[in-house]
Amino acid sequence: MSLKAAAEAVRENAYAPYSNFKVGAAVRGASGTIYAGCNVENVAYPEGTCAEAGAIAAMVAAGESSLTEVYVVAQGSLPVTPCGGCRQKLKEFGRPDVQVTMAATEGASQIMTLAELLPGAFTPEHLEHGQS
Ligand code: THU
Numbered sequence: 560m561s562l563k564a565a566a567e568a569v570r571e572n573a574y575a576p577y578s579n580f581k582v583g584a585a586v587r588g589a590s591g592t593i594y595a596g597c598n599v600e601n602v603a604y605p606e607g608t609c610a611e612a613g614a615i616a617a618m619v620a621a622g623e624s625s626l627t628e629v630y631v632v633a634q635g636s637l638p639v640t641p642c643g644g645c646r647q648k649l650k651e652f653g654r655p656d657v658q659v660t661m662a663a664t665e666g667a668s669q670i671m672t673l674a675e676l677l678p679g680a681f682t683p684e685h686l687e688h689g690q691s
């Protein structure tokens with residue numbers, strides 16, 4: 560199954576009764592295995608989680624800690640861009656040149672790298688330089 564097919568399939572399972580905006584994400588682990596996740600909302604709105612977070616959690620739960628490719632798809636005609644928090648989450652596990660495909664069910668997709676999506680990311684280097 561392709562990354563695109565995995566993201567599209569998992570999107571169907573998204574739990575989004577509050578926003579009505581179903582999102583699917585798939586990441587390819589360094590082993591080549593694909594991990595998928597969807598957004599899971601909650602009546603206590605801030606407790607909801609993004610599709611990207613679900614896919615990353617599945618990858619880490621399977622024992623992988625590096626991703627090489629990302630695909631995110633949402634309904635509509637505008638390519639979905641990962642939120643700020645998810646950009647940082649993806650950055651934790653991917654090199655700057657990792658490609659993120661942002662897709663829409665009824666429109667063109669767009670590809671950007673992690674570095675383009677999160678310039679000036681907070682990194683372990685910042686932690687090291689701040690430790691006393
Ligand atoms: N959402 C994602 O799952 N991923 C994104 O990249 C953008 C936003 C979800 C969060 C929430 O459940 C819904 O879309 C509306 O913000």
